[in-house]
Amino acid sequence: MTSTNHSSTVITGIGELTTVDPDHRVLQDAAVAIEDGRIAWIGPTRRAPAADVRWDAGGRAVLPGWVDSHTHLVFAGDRGAEFEARMAGESYSAGGIGVTMAATRAADDAELARLLAARVAEARAGGTTFLETKTGYGLSVDEEVRHARLASEAADVVTFLGAHLVPPGAEADEYLDQVCGPMLQAVKDHVQWADVFCERGAFDEDASRRVLLACREAGLGLRVHGNQLGPGPGVRLAVELGAASVDHVNHLEDADVEALAGSSTVATCLPACDLSTRQPLAPGRRLLDAGAEIALASNCNPGTSYTTAMGFCVATAVLQMKLSLHEAVRAATMGGAQALRVAEEVGSVELGKRADLQVLDAPAAIHLAYRPGMPLTHTVFKDGRPDA
Ligand SMILES: N=CN[C@@H](CCC(=O)O)C(=O)O
Ligand SMILES: [Zn+2]
Numbered sequence: 001m002t003s004t005n006h007s008s009t010v011i012t013g014i015g016e017l018t019t020v021d022p023d024h025r026v027l028q029d030a031a032v033a034i035e036d037g038r039i040a041w042i043g044p045t046r047r048a049p050a051a052d053v054r055w056d057a058g059g060r061a062v063l064p065g066w067v068d069s070h071t072h073l074v075f076a077g078d079r080g081a082e083f084e085a086r087m088a089g090e091s092y093s094a095g096g097i098g099v100t101m102a103a104t105r106a107a108d109d110a111e112l113a114r115l116l117a118a119r120v121a122e123a124r125a126g127g128t129t130f131l132e133t134k135t136g137y138g139l140s141v142d143e144e145v146r147h148a149r150l151a152s153e154a155a156d157v158v159t160f161l162g163a164h165l166v167p168p169g170a171e172a173d174e175y176l177d178q179v180c181g182p183m184l185q186a187v188k189d190h191v192q193w194a195d196v197f198c199e200r201g202a203f204d205e206d207a208s209r210r211v212l213l214a215c216r217e218a219g220l221g222l223r224v225h226g227n228q229l230g231p232g233p234g235v236r237l238a239v240e241l242g243a244a245s246v247d248h249v250n251h252l253e254d255a256d257v258e259a260l261a262g263s264s265t266v267a268t269c270l271p272a273c274d275l276s277t278r279q280p281l282a283p284g285r286r287l288l289d290a291g292a293e294i295a296l297a298s299n300c301n302p303g304t305s306y307t308t309a310m311g312f313c314v315a316t317a318v319l320q321m322k323l324s325l326h327e328a329v330r331a332a333t334m335g336g337a338q339a340l341r342v343a344e345e346v347g348s349v350e351l352g353k354r355a356d357l358q359v360l361d362a363p364a365a366i367h368l369a370y371r372p373g374m375p376l377t378h379t380v381f382k383d384g385r386p387d388a
Pocket of ligand 2: 225
């Protein structure tokens with residue numbers, strides 16, 4: 001009989017447990033009891049309660065599952081040649097989105113669903129237990145609604161990104177009317193969030209504001225792609241409109257950092273994307289020092305960041321963004337949960353929260369950065385059940 005039939009489990013022999021308790025951030029030789037998919041007890045192994053299933057972690061480290069708050073998983077096709085050209089000196093531009101739009105429109109529902117499921121499974125195998133994904137490669141009413149529907153069957157939360165690019169051949173004002181009108185009405189029941197790519201070559205400040213206000217009016221929460229390729233209005237706009245997050249944040253002026261620090265808008269750093277586009281790494285250290293909340297996410301997409309590896313993002317944040325291991329893990333768990341406004345449910349090992357956990361094949365979480373690139377995920381628990 002497998003543990004999936006049981007309603008209580010206790011994980012014992014945890015070599016190092018990462019919690020959010022400010023006084024006991026890391027517990028040694030710990031145990032976690034789970035009832036009906038939620039964390040019911042945390043303490044030393046020697047006091048572990050009885051349960052239907054006793055699962056021995058064998059001295060391994062346990063931490064919350066990653067909360068990946070920024071991905072673009074609804075796509076077909078491959079842009080390896082574009083990436084190779086970039087590594088040879090070409091610069092990234094928003095225009096590549098049109099290439100993926102064409103490939104994705106050409107894929108039928110079954111193919112897109114298969115690709116999505118494979119990407120979600122890949123993320124899960126790397127320790128991700130809660131995942132956002134976006135539309136944004138459809139860029140017509142019918143395609144955006146199709147992508148939103150497929151995304152909602154695969155991801156935990158979905159973001160409408162009709163304002164990703166004015167599709168090739170379309171007229172900007174007409175497209176904007178469509179995004180804010182029929183497209184929004186058609187997708188809104190499949191999504192919880194709306195986003196806009198506020199950047200030169202995509203949508204300017206006025207267009208971005210218009211999209212965000214229309215989406216807010218339709219009942220969606222807001223997020224923004226901002227300050228990725230150069231300084232710009234994205235961060236300011238996100239803060240002004242009370243967006244839950246502004247993502248990329250590579251090119252920040254002091255006023256942007258101050259605005260974020262005094263707000264509830266989470267600054268989401270995407271280090272895998274920064275490396276793949278040869279942008280300066282987002283200033284995670286500076287943002288934390290200023291008092292801003294940050295998240296780390298994969299930004300998995302075929303153009304700028306073709307990876308779901310949150311462990312790699314955490315390692316990069318430690319090795320190159322100068323975050324401590326604890327800060328990086330927090331950003332990739334609680335930070336993501338705050339960016340998606342689901343921190344009451346997921347993002348930390350806390351009583352009452354969902355038992356979404358990852359067991360590392362390592363005695364301590366620092367191995368994520370100490371052994372970068374190694375496949376350290378041993379077992380992932382989702383809602384208290386271990387993946388097979
Ligand atoms: N920057 C905007 N959108 C994606 C990239 C999209 C693409 O190039 O396909 C991103 O987050 O990096
Ligand atoms: Zn993105």
